[in-house]
Amino acid sequence: MAANTIGLHYTLKDPSAYDIVQAPVTYGSFSTNTTGMMASLENSLSALSHYHYEDLTDENKLTYDILESYLQTAQKGAPYLLYEEPLGEITGIQAQLPVLLAEYPFHDIKDVDTYLSLLSCTPDYFNSLISFEKEKADSGLFIPDSTVDAVVDQCSSFVDMKDSNYLLTTFDERLSKIPGLSSTVKRNYQKKNQEMIANAVVPAYESLIDALLELRGSGKNKKGVCYFPNGKEYYSYVVERDTGSPRSVSEIKKLIHDQISSDLLSIQTLLSKDPELASRPVSAEAPPDKSDIFLQNQIDRNQPEQILTLLEQKSSAAFPAPPDVTAQVKYVPNAMEPYLSPAFYMIPAIDDQSENVIYINQSRNVDTLKLFTTLAHEGYPGHLYQTTYFAEKNTEPLRSIFNFSGYVEGWATYAEMCSYYLSPLPKDQAALFQKNGSLTLGLYAAADIGIHYDGWSVPDTVRFFSDYGIKDTDAIQEIYNLILSDPGNYLKYYVGYLEFMELKKKAMKIDGDEFSQKNFHRAVLDVGPAPFDIVSKYAVDR
Structure with missing residues (x-):
């Protein structure tokens, strides 16, 4: 530390x-000292192996499993220190x-x-x-x-x-x-x-x-990391590290494309029932506006703390009760708006979770619906909620040093997708926007693998997005450059989200008529950040 x-x-x-x-x-x-890192990791794994696993409590077995997985994954990445950016x-x-x-x-x-x-x-x-x-x-x-x-x-x-x-x-x-x-x-x-x-x-x-x-x-190299020596192997490691998924890149690619197809079918079905669903006004960019459904329900985008409170209240039906903490919303300085993400949550200290801060990038949140779902991702039932909930349950400080971004960002994306149905939108409209949001993120994730694993050029990427009706070549070039600069970034959000969906399907199959959303959410949140095979082992399989 x-x-x-x-x-x-x-x-x-x-x-x-x-x-x-x-x-x-x-x-x-x-550091670029691969030899030193490998020796350190081997020593840590050797020390860990001296504990008698069967004699440990369930909590310590979970910590053992997570630490062992974390160290083993780090070993795979040690030869690639200079590939990191x-x-x-x-x-x-x-x-x-x-x-x-x-x-x-x-x-x-x-x-x-x-x-x-x-x-x-x-x-x-x-x-x-x-x-x-x-x-x-x-x-x-x-x-x-x-x-x-x-x-x-x-x-x-x-x-x-x-x-x-x-x-x-x-x-x-x-x-x-x-x-x-x-x-x-x-x-x-x-x-x-x-x-x-x-x-x-x-x-x-x-x-x-x-x-x-x-x-x-x-x-x-002006294309993906697969064009570097051993680039595919490096990207496979990045995907394993950043998603926490036990699946191979090929299996993940199939999972992504299956979800894209499912979302497209859902969108087509919704629009066949109501062709005007996509064009019907939802939230205006310059309120007040009588067509703004959010304003009609007293939801003002100029009061983000009010939206957070509303999300916390509406989440209570399907999610366990959150700890009593405060949250403050701040805005990204104007000069940094073009360079920072739409929003981010500042994780508080593990020994003081009482005060929480969410930063909003106003240039990236142009309407109330976008702000609503963004605050769900960063706040309730997303990052702020999962972080403070787990901190209240967790008694092992060691867990705080790990970075399982697939679980963390996957949960927040899952929360964001749930939030469409917590909004004042009519059910079909909420479903349309949620499926469209999932589809868009799925296309970015598919392009991430296409560029860095399959070696797509810019024209390849243009053709891919054109197949889905996105034909703005300047915008696609920006997407290409963004993905190029940060391999695997979109996968931790989308694949993490899909892994939570897969866990839910598995829990529903096991529990049958006894399945409860709140119980499922409690189970995966109690395990906390971890690779998904370990989350499954402790939250679903037992």
Whole structure:
């Protein structure tokens, strides 16, 4: 935990309660030491094997199974350290770091001192990142120019903020909440923060810009990772790691295409019954509007906390009761809107789940229906709900260090799909929008495999989307570039969602007339983030 100050601080409000004291202030670094990683993983698996599995409690058997699976999967990825890309367009460090710094909690004055020390480490951290990217370039594994350009644009936007940088305003806001600080002390801290932003953080971003522009053109592969040496093997590992699915890439591809076909059939059936269903107004982009069904039901997109409360209430029929926590909705700074995802949930510390924050990107949520389903994904019954629910049930801190994004994002996508039926839309309209949402995400997931595993070119991708009536070549080029920069990203959402649907089908078959949605949801949520074969073992099969 102490290897990364941001990770430590976000995970534990009080590290000393877990015997973590005098932790170094560091962002961590980027390693290419495959031999060292393999040795570390082998040692961990060897240590784990000395526990007598049959003597463990059920809870510890679950932790054992998860840890063993996690380490074994990591072993598969160890040979591919240089294939990893920390500069993705959406999930890259350059986009995520400012938000993580802006939300870094100040519980007391020691946190402020640690934060400022961390800012001073930014140049060294970015130098480590630059060295990693140079080694990728030397190995023929550097990112394509389209990704370079997108990342440089993001970094330039951050640099251009200057005195309006939101790391200045958010620092002042957090500092003001610490009781007992004199005006002089506050001014001194504010001045120190300004100096760190100007002399450490911004220059680090400028160095990254310079390095990327210098390396531009080094990325010879302008298509999917399958064109790298052993690229298919690497992508198979990414899919296993990021989806948590026990299926092969070929089996996952079939699962995706089967769902696409099912969604298309459902859409055709709904439209054959009511051809005007798709064109009937739902929610206006510029309310008030009499045709806005949401406004008719007193749901105002300008009050997102109100929508969260409504979603929490409406989820109670099919989902176990959530813990009593607070949630705050914030908006992504205007300058960062083009570069960040539509929304994201800031996971709270495991020893203090009381305060939760959801960021909304207003440029990506243009109507109330989109905002409603987005808040379901990030809030109730999505990320906020699953995180705080599991934290209340889980007694094993070790579980918090794992990253099973297929389970986490799959659940949130599942929650998003459920939310269409929690909205005020008529049933057929809700079904149409839900199937269309599933279909769209399914096409992105299919394209992810097509580009990175099957080797699709841009024309191949254009032909694929054209078969489904999407013919805007500029938009498809953007989709191609986005998928190119972040292999497997769409799969963790969509395949995770499909795996939850498969688990539900399995539970319905086993339970028959005794099946209960609430009991199913409780079972999978009680297991918590894990690979899906383990979720099935503990939640459905027993």
